Amino acid sequence: MRRTFRAALGALMLSLAGALAAPAGAADAAARPGDLLAQGRALYLEGRRADGSALTAVRAGGLALAGAEAACVSCHRRSGMGGSEGRSYIPPITATALFTAMPVGKGASAIGDGRPAYGEASLAHALREGVDASGRPLDYLMPRYRLADDEVSALQAYLRTLPERPAADGGTVHFATVIAPDVPRERSEAMVGVLQACFDEHNAGPRPERGRHKLAAGMSQREGRKWQLHVWNLEGPQAGWGSQLARHAGEQPVFAVVGGVGGAQWEPVHGFCERTGVPCVFPHLEAAPAAAGSFYPLYLGQGALLEAGLVARHLAQQPPAHRHVTQVLREHDAAAQAAAAALQQALAEQGVETGELRIPAQAPLAPGLFSRLQAQETLVLWLRPADLAQLAGVAPAGAQVFVSATLAQRDEVPLPQAWRARTLMAYPFELPQQRARVTTPMRQWLQERGLALTDERVQADAFVACRALRTAMLEAEDHLGRDYLVERLETNMERTTATGLYPRLALGIGQRFASKSGYLVRFDEARGGFAAIGERVAP
Numbered sequence: 001m002r003r004t005f006r007a008a009l010g011a012l013m014l015s016l017a018g019a020l021a022a023p024a025g026a027a028d029a030a031a032r033p034g035d036l037l038a039q040g041r042a043l044y045l046e047g048r049r050a051d052g053s054a055l056t057a058v059r060a061g062g063l064a065l066a067g068a069e070a071a072c073v074s075c076h077r078r079s080g081m082g083g084s085e086g087r088s089y090i091p092p093i094t095a096t097a098l099f100t101a102m103p104v105g106k107g108a109s110a111i112g113d114g115r116p117a118y119g120e121a122s123l124a125h126a127l128r129e130g131v132d133a134s135g136r137p138l139d140y141l142m143p144r145y146r147l148a149d150d151e152v153s154a155l156q157a158y159l160r161t162l163p164e165r166p167a168a169d170g171g172t173v174h175f176a177t178v179i180a181p182d183v184p185r186e187r188s189e190a191m192v193g194v195l196q197a198c199f200d201e202h203n204a205g206p207r208p209e210r211g212r213h214k215l216a217a218g219m220s221q222r223e224g225r226k227w228q229l230h231v232w233n234l235e236g237p238q239a240g241w242g243s244q245l246a247r248h249a250g251e252q253p254v255f256a257v258v259g260g261v262g263g264a265q266w267e268p269v270h271g272f273c274e275r276t277g278v279p280c281v282f283p284h285l286e287a288a289p290a291a292a293g294s295f296y297p298l299y300l301g302q303g304a305l306l307e308a309g310l311v312a313r314h315l316a317q318q319p320p321a322h323r324h325v326t327q328v329l330r331e332h333d334a335a336a337q338a339a340a341a342a343l344q345q346a347l348a349e350q351g352v353e354t355g356e357l358r359i360p361a362q363a364p365l366a367p368g369l370f371s372r373l374q375a376q377e378t379l380v381l382w383l384r385p386a387d388l389a390q391l392a393g394v395a396p397a398g399a400q401v402f403v404s405a406t407l408a409q410r411d412e413v414p415l416p417q418a419w420r421a422r423t424l425m426a427y428p429f430e431l432p433q434q435r436a437r438v439t440t441p442m443r444q445w446l447q448e449r450g451l452a453l454t455d456e457r458v459q460a461d462a463f464v465a466c467r468a469l470r471t472a473m474l475e476a477e478d479h480l481g482r483d484y485l486v487e488r489l490e491t492n493m494e495r496t497t498a499t500g501l502y503p504r505l506a507l508g509i510g511q512r513f514a515s516k517s518g519y520l521v522r523f524d525e526a527r528g529g530f531a532a533i534g535e536r537v538a539p
Contacts, residue, residue: 036150040158043151045078047071050154057143060130065143072155078295079484080162083491094162094479098123124152163481173473173480175199176230176254178245178269178283180262190455191261191284191462192231197449198466199227224477230254241268249276256485259283259465261458264304264335273297279486282465282514284458286335286406291512296482298489300461301502301515304339304382304406307426309539310518311380311402312346314424318400324374325354326398329382332361335407336382343380346539365390370397382407385414392416402426402520409457411529420523424533428518430503431532438499460500467498503536 042048047055047070054067068074075090076082080097082090091097104114115134118126122133127145130138147155177195179188203226232248234241245268257273260283270289273280273296280297288299302309315325325347329336344354359365365387370379379398381388384407401423403415408425411432415423429435439456442463446453453459472488473480493514494506502515517538521530 036154036157037161039151039154040156043155044072044158049151055145055147057145059143060140070143070145077483077487079164079479079481079487080159081479081484081487083487093159095160098159120152120156123156124149127152127155163479163484165481172226172228174228174230174252174254175469176232176248176252176257178232178234178257178260178262178280180234180260180265180269181236182263183261187261187284187455187458188233190458191259192229193451194446194459194462195229195259195466197446197451198463198470199229201449202227202470224474225480229258232257238265238268242272245269245272249278254278255480256281256469256482257283258469259462261285263287264338270294270297277482279482279489281469281489282461284461287338288513294512296486297512298486298507299513300464300500300505301428302513303428304335304404305342306428306516306518306539307404307406308339308343309346310426310428310520310537312343312350313537313539314520315347315352315378316350324376325352325378325380326357326373327354327380327382328357328359330361330384330387331358333382333384336404339382339404339407340380359387365394367393367395369394371395373397375399378402385409389414389416391419396422398422400424405429413523415523420525424520424522425530426518427521427530427532428515429501430499431519431521432529435501435503438497439501442498442500457501464496464498464500464502464505468493468496471496 039050042050043055047067049055055070057065057070059065072093076093077090080094081092084090098118101117102114113134113136115132115136116122118133124147125131126133126138127147130140130142130144132138177192179191202224230248230252232245234244249272256279257269258281260269260280262269262283262285264285264287266283266285267289269280269283270291272278274294277296282298282300285299285303287304288302289297291297291299325343327340327343329340340356344356347354357369359369370377373379376399377397379401381401381403383403388403388408396418399422401419403413403423403425405411405413405425405427408414413425430438439460442460443453445463446459451459468489471492472485475488475492476484490507490509490511496505499505503517505514506516507514517536519532519536520534521532523529524531
């Protein structure tokens with residue numbers, strides 16, 4: 001059978017359609033009578049009709065689909081650019097792909113048969129009967145939809161908007177990076193320094209061709225649009241961040257936000273990204289916001305929240321006598337509070353009760369801080385370097401102690417000798433001895449550009465963010481839209497060689513955390529470092 005539309009990605013993509021819902025406001029817009037574009041958007045992204053009922057369709061063999069499962073986005077993606085997985089190919093259904101004629105040997109058809117341009121009648125025939133504009137049957141996995149004439153018109157109106165195009169300033173693409181308040185100056189400078197160097201490298205154009213890398217006569221390397229980086233420094237409490245971000249975006253609209261530095265307070269930035277449809281790519285955070293159902297924000301990892309999962313998984317395997325847990329944290333430390341809440345919830349699901357010991361913000365650690373704890377108590381210390389160093393004056397306690405690598409900020413954890421033998425560290429990065437091969441190119445790159453290695457974790461995250469952005473932008477150059485950029489990032493992360501400090505980076509459709517695993521490590525006094533107590537795991 002000749003095919004124009006190939007097999008869909010299957011049930012996984014269909015189940016994720018709900019996570020790819022329209023930005024806020026689409027539902028209300030779709031309900032307005034006569035708004036064909038909004039109605040088409042709701043059909044495409046949500047599988048929802050104007051009256052709120054579910055869109056319905058049937059696949060060959062009688063498989064019924066409804067609502068989000070029937071939405072076009074589940075296979076053709078937000079951008080309309082389709083995609084592929086294995087031998088399954090989903091063609092573009094953008095305005096250019098559908099509403100212009102495809103000559104033989106050109107277009108999405110795997111066998112290059114060509115076809116006339118779609119009109120409203122042929123589009124309706126394709127959607128209802130599974131026959132393309134040239135009269136050929138579509139793939140049997142392409143749903144046959146039950147659509148009224150006005151719904152076909154609405155869907156056609158929306159398809160003609162795909163893919164969306166960014167505003168260009170004389171060919172320049174503008175980006176921003178966001179710096180949260182109270183971020184130490186050296187950390188913000190580390191982030192911005194790497195990003196600016198990466199942008200300068202991009203703007204310098206292709207490297208000179210030499211030796212075996214020279215192209216054949218008549219061929220040339222393609223040079224993309226120039227990039228410009230804007231630094232958005234936020235001020236004050238979170239409640240005012242949204243208006244500050246809106247003001248920055250009003251003064252200089254940006255195509256995407258790349259990198260950035262924050263702690264655990266990032267929800268207003270996350271909300272800005274999702275609300276405005278601006279991709280926000282891999283900020284450096286201590287604890288990332290919940291990302292379920294979001295599309296535009298992407299994160300390298302969950303930071304201390306992943307560490308909470310590693311600790312919970314380990315404790316679930318311990319005898320009941322060793323599962324009395326007390327979490328220790330400073331008041332007003334947002335990252336510590338987020339991690340403690342995540343661990344408490346995870347342990348509660350296992351039937352393990354937890355207690356908290358909160359230390360006032362400026363109070364020193366008293367020598368008898370843990371004197372009232374049970375002998376078999378498990379301590380989880382969500383403490384930062386200054387407090388870990390203060391433990392030298394505190395009597396060791398707890399049969400088992402855990403510390404956070406994220407809050408410790410560096411691998412050189414200032415934990416006193418008396419505490420080390422009973423302590424495990426939750427470590428969401430690749431082990432130092434195994435990641436040297438991956439980080440050496442980054443170190444050389446920094447050196448070549450005159451950048452000192454001042455904060456390896458921040459600089460590594462910035463390096464990964466910009467490398468991922470460059471690859472995705474290159475692939476999206478001819479169809480440069482924000483949705484398509486996110487989709488290219490999802491696809492490319494599994495193939496990247498620039499993984500920074502992480503064991504592995506990969507994104508799937510609807511996934512928003514690229515690193516999902518880590519280790520528990522013990523301090524190895526003989527070697528002066530630490531060693532994993534088991535395999536790398538994903539909690």
